[in-house]
Amino acid sequence: MSRRRLPRSFYARPAETVARALLGKYLLRRVGNRERAGKIVETEAYIGPEDRASHAFGGKVTPRNRAEYFVGGRVYIYLVYGMYWQLNITTGVEGFPACVLLRALEVEGKSASVARGPGKLCRYLRLDRSFYGEDVTRSKRFWVEDRGMRVRQREIGTSARIGIDYSGPRWSRRKLRFFLRGSPAVSGR
DNA sequence: GTACAGATTGAG
DNA sequence: TCAATCTGTACT
Numbered sequence: 001m002s003r004r005r006l007p008r009s010f011y012a013r014p015a016e017t018v019a020r021a022l023l024g025k026y027l028l029r030r031v032g033n034r035e036r037a038g039k040i041v042e043t044e045a046y047i048g049p050e051d052r053a054s055h056a057f058g059g060k061v062t063p064r065n066r067a068e069y070f071v072g073g074r075v076y077i078y079l080v081y082g083m084y085w086q087l088n089i090t091t092g093v094e095g096f097p098a099c100v101l102l103r104a105l106e107v108e109g110k111s112a113s114v115a116r117g118p119g120k121l122c123r124y125l126r127l128d129r130s131f132y133g134e135d136v137t138r139s140k141r142f143w144v145e146d147r148g149m150r151v152r153q154r155e156i157g158t159s160a161r162i163g164i165d166y167s168g169p170r171w172s173r174r175k176l177r178f179f180l181r182g183s184p185a186v187s188g189r
Numbered sequence: 190g191t192a193c194a195g196a197t198t199g200a201g
Numbered sequence: 202t203c204a205a206t207c208t209g210t211a212c213t
Contacts, residue, residue, distance in 0.1 A: 044196070046196080053196070054196090055196085062209070062210085063209085064208080064209065065209095078196090078208090079206095079207070079208070080195055080196065080197060080207095080208095081194095081195060081197055081198080081205075081206070081207080082195090082205070082206030082207030082208070083197080083198085083205070083206055083207075084197050084198070086196060086197085088196085101196060103196090117197070117198070118196070118197075119197050119198060120197090120198080161196070162196070162197095163195080163196050163197070164196055166194085166195080167196095187197095
C-alpha cells in the first residue's frame with residue numbers, strides 16, 4: 001500500500017477544499033514505538049475572519065486561537081467544555097485564520113464509536129495541548145497520510161456545522177460540514 | 190474579581 | 202434532559 005505523507009501544498013488551499021480532500025485520508029499518531037491510525041470520515045471548515053462561527057471572527061487574536069493564523073498544515077488544538085480537546089489543522093497562508101476541524105475517524109478493528117466525534121477523536125489519538133502548533137508535514141509523532149483511497153464526490157455528504165448555533169442564521173446554516181456517506185463512524189445525534 | 194457560555198459527551 | 206469541568210472573555 002502506498003503511504004504518502006500529505007505535503008504543505010495540500011493544506012495551502014481554502015479550508016473548504018481541504019476539508020473535502022481530507023475525507024478518506026488517514027490520521028497517524030505515533031506513541032512510543034506504536035502507531036494509532038484512523039480514516040478521516042467527517043470534517044468541518046472554518047473559513048476565515050468573516051466566518052462568525054470561527055474563533056478568529058473579525059480578525060480576533062488571542063493566546064488560545066493564535067495558531068489558527070499559522071501557515072497551512074499546523075495543529076490548532078483547544079479545550080471545550082473544560083474537558084474535550086478539539087483537533088484542527090490550519091489551511092491557506094500564514095496570517096489568514098482558516099482551519100479544518102477533524103470530527104470523526106473510522107478505526108480498523110475497533111468499534112465505530114471509538115473516534116466518533118471531535119472529543120473522542122482526540123482522546124483516541126491521545127492529542128492534547130502539547131500538540132499546539134505541531135507541524136503535521138514534519139512531525140514524527142503526528143501526521144496525515146494518503147493511502148491511495150479514492151473518494152467520489154457523490155460519496156461526500158454535506159450539512160450545516162454542528163454546535164455553532166450562536167453564529168447566526170447565515171453562518172450556522174452554511175454547509176461547511178463534510179462526511180463520507182455510509183460510514184458508521186460519522187457523528188450526529 | 191466575578192460571571193458566564195462553549196466547534197462535547199455520556200449518563201439517566 | 203442534564204451536568205461535568207475549566208478557560209477565555211466581558212464586564213464590574
